Amino acid sequence: MLDCASVIVGFTGAGISTESGVPDFRSPGSPWMVNKPIPFDAFVRSRAARIEAWRRKFTMDDHFAGAGPNRGHRALARLIADGRSPGLITQNIDNLHQASGIPDDRIVELHGNGTYATCLTCGWRHELAAIRPAFEASGEPPSCIMCGGVVKSATISFGQAMPQAQMLRAHDLTMRADLFLVAGSSLVVFPAATFPVIAKRNGAKLVIINREPTEQDVIADLVVRAEIGAALAPLA
Numbered sequence: 001m002l003d004c005a006s007v008i009v010g011f012t013g014a015g016i017s018t019e020s021g022v023p024d025f026r027s028p029g030s031p032w033m034v035n036k037p038i039p040f041d042a043f044v045r046s047r048a049a050r051i052e053a054w055r056r057k058f059t060m061d062d063h064f065a066g067a068g069p070n071r072g073h074r075a076l077a078r079l080i081a082d083g084r085s086p087g088l089i090t091q092n093i094d095n096l097h098q099a100s101g102i103p104d105d106r107i108v109e110l111h112g113n114g115t116y117a118t119c120l121t122c123g124w125r126h127e128l129a130a131i132r133p134a135f136e137a138s139g140e141p142p143s144c145i146m147c148g149g150v151v152k153s154a155t156i157s158f159g160q161a162m163p164q165a166q167m168l169r170a171h172d173l174t175m176r177a178d179l180f181l182v183a184g185s186s187l188v189v190f191p192a193a194t195f196p197v198i199a200k201r202n203g204a205k206l207v208i209i210n211r212e213p214t215e216q217d218v219i220a221d222l223v224v225r226a227e228i229g230a231a232l233a234p235l236a
């Protein structure tokens with residue numbers, strides 16, 4: 001199917017990063033369960049919630065400090081480097097696709113990026129390397145040096161609006177695909193999980209590589225129930 005495809009678009013979720021040591025939110029015993037992300041409205045409304053959110057965020061960062069891209073990331077990077085794929089859609093926030101060598105402008109991050117922060121008012125980018133020591137010294141949540149606004153990890157939290165530009169880019173990529181390759185997503189988080197359906201309706205072949213069954217297996221042309229790294233390694 002890969003050989004027959006002319007435009008391959010990858011779609012990834014947490015499963016592609018587990019081989020790198022990044023815990024999957026839904027796995028039993030995941031440290032995410034004791035460090036659950038704070039919902040967006042609470043973060044905006046409450047200073048105490050912001051403090052707790054930053055404490056949990058840095059605790060989670062320590063869990064996957066030093067995680068690097070694996071065979072699955074490298075395989076998808078190869079497809080893009082070889083010109084067989086115009087870009088990649090990811091639900092992940094771990095920056096490992098960039099670390100595998102894919103240029104930023106070829107990656108659509110539907111749920112943002114956890115390796116930096118932004119001001120919710122003016123959008124100014126803030127680096128964690130500056131925020132963390134200041135937070136740990138003062139216990140105060142960061143505020144924006146430009147406008148005084150609330151600074152938040154650049155991820156999309158529960159209850160936060162989806163990023164419109166990223167949604168449009170993802171839709172555009174999906175409509176170009178003649179092979180849509182889902183890797184490591186259980187396809188339960190919407191609206192992200194609509195893209196494989198859109199691709200299929202648009203005539204693309206749909207391949208789902210995931211350790212667990214998904215609700216979209218019934219519309220897939222091929223389901224590979226295997227570890228992502230092992231399944232994609234021949235491509236890398």
Ligand SMILES: [Zn+2]
Binds near residue numbers: 121124145146
């Ligand atoms: Zn600001």
